[in-house]
């Protein structure tokens with residue numbers, strides 16, 4: 001790659017596809033998928049247990065789900081931090097927007113809440129902890145990193161969506177860490193299955209991972225604007241000459257098709273959850289089967305006999 005102004009730009013298509021952020025994106029997304037699934041399993045387990053249904057199964061679901069969240073949520077924070085440091089190196093204006101950091105000549109505060117004011121290039125209603133963003137990004141409380149004002153307005157992404165989506169993702173990540181650690185503690189103390197104050201919010205938390213994934217994706221894609229390939233190809237220069245009507249028609253078709261597919265999927269999954277774990281698992285046959293597949297054959301015969 002070529003370094004200009006302290007920023008590493010790719011110089012070949014190979015570098016664009018296998019870019020340096022790939023290991024971070026891959027591991028962050030991989031953990032995100034397991035985390036999201038684990039939370040759904042734990043939430044469904046909590047829902048059953050609160051309703052007094054499938055008690056044994058729900059305890060297994062809770063142990064599995066909470067065990068995974070307790071390990072993966074802190075890991076996601078570590079990977080996310082490394083991901084952010086990599087982004088600071090290759091797409092610094094995205095990090096400036098994520099942190100709503102305007103003035104790169106001063107150490108950056110960790111902005112907990114603000115209303116970024118793009119017209120006046122500052123934050124309104126800001127609540128922040130001094131110098132902590134500098135500590136996170138540069139590992140030095142007085143460290144400097146580029147602010148939004150270091151980039152021409154036409155080279156900045158829209159600040160508000162990136163800033164708020166980042167807070168939604170990290171906020172949910174923090175809640176997941178708390179849920180995992182509190183759950184693991186209750187499990188260790190033998191209190192988990194009776195802690196209704198914990199199980200009730202957990203039973204409602206199933207969408208959290210999906211929302212965090214969408215928010216993260218939003219940060220990544222909106223934060224890269226106005227570039228398609230950072231510093232090299234602008235999105236507007238890459239747009240195909242397709243009429244607005246054609247784009248709108250395709251978009252509407254996508255929305256309709258996906259709405260149908262997702263509604264059916266959600267309906268079907270809810271039916272499965274409502275029905276619960278049914279059907280006896282295959283009973284082990286007497287003694288050890290002589291051939292590995294004989295147990296499976298037996299189960300198949302049993303199923304056919306039952307049908308007949």
Ligand code: HEM
Nearest residue numbers: 025032077080081083084087170173209212213216217220
């Ligand atoms: C715990 C604190 C977290 C931190 C510090 C963090 C950090 C980051 C950063 C810096 C990015 C954007 C990087 C870039 O575009 O250059 C990102 C993207 C993303 N994050 Fe997080 N994250 C956290 C939690 C989560 C959680 C809990 C989930 C989902 C369960 C998640 C899912 C994602 C996804 C899907 C992306 C977009 C990945 C891509 O398109 O390459 N993050 N995260």
